[in-house]
Amino acid sequence: MGELSKKAKGRIEQAVGGLTGNKKLQKEGQDDERAGQVAGAVADVQHAAKDAKHALQEVSK
Numbered sequence: 623m624g625e626l627s628k629k630a631k632g633r634i635e636q637a638v639g640g641l642t643g644n645k646k647l648q649k650e651g652q653d654d655e656r657a658g659q660v661a662g663a664v665a666d667v668q669h670a671a672k673d674a675k676h677a678l679q680e681v682s683k
Contacts, residue, residue, distance in 0.1 A: 625665065628658030 635651030638644070 625658045625661040628661065629655050630658075632656070632658060 632651045632653070632655030635654060636648050637651075639647030639649075639651055
């Protein structure tokens with residue numbers, strides 16, 4: 623599951639849990655949203671590392 627869909631799923635679970643009073647579903651939604659945020663941060667770091675690698679390769683030519 624992608625980072626955006628994980629965050630969206632988490633937000634939906636939180637909303638439904640809030641409307642129904644289901645604390646467990648709200649907690650699961652919070653966990654899913656955080657997992658999506660972490661996955662997004664990891665992807666950002668990976669992209670930055672690749673960009674830095676390419677920049678160093680260009681400089682060393």
